[in-house]
Amino acid sequence: MDVVRTSKRLSFVLRHRPDSVGLVLDPAGWVDVDQLLAALRLTREQLERVVATNDKRRFEIAGDRIRAVQGHSVAVELGYAPERPPAQLFHGTVERFLPAILAEGLRPQRRHAVHLSPDVATARTVGARRGRPVVLRVDAVRLADDGAVFSRSANGVWLVDAVPPSYLTVLDD
C-alpha cells in the first residue's frame, strides 16, 4: 500500500466526496471505520498506519469512527471550542490571488473555513503548493476582539469564517 496515495484518497473521501464511495458523514464529519474499510478495501492495520504516519495528522480515529480534522468542503460542524487566537496568525497564498484577497479579504472558498497557520514557515509551505508563496499576516487578536470566532483543529490549523482586508498585511520576502 502506498501511504501517501491512500492518505490523499482518505482526504478526498472524508473531506470532499464521501458519496463517491457510498459513504455518508455524520454532522461532525465522522464515519464508521468498518464502513470506510469496506468502501476503500483497506485493512484496519493499513488504515491505522496511514493515520499514525500522516505528516500533518489530518485524520483522527475515536472508538469505531474516523474523520478528517479539517479541510472539508462538505458541510460539517467540527465542534472545536472557540479559542482566543495568538496576536498574529499567517496565511500562505500566491501573488495572483492578492488583488481579490486585498479587496474582499480571505474567504473560505470551497472549504468550510479560512485556514490560518501559527507561523510564517508553515504558511509559506501552504502557499508554495500553488507557486511562489506570498505570506499574509493576520491581526488575529484584533479580529477576535471585533467579534470573529476562532477555533483550532486537532492538528493545529486555526479556523475562522473570514478575514476582512483591514486585518491583513502582506509580508515582505
Ligand code: HQG
Ligand atoms: C485563496 C492544506 C481569491 C487562498 C494546506 C488559497 C492548508 C482567495 C485558496 C489547507 C480568497 C483556497 C488549506 C479571495 C482566499 N479571493 N482567493 N477572497 N480568499 N483565497 O486549498 O488555505 O494538506 O482551500 O489564499 O496545508 O490554501 O490539505 O485553502 O490559496 O492547511 O491537509 O484561495 O489545505 O492542508 O485554497 O489550504 P484552499 P489553503 P492539507
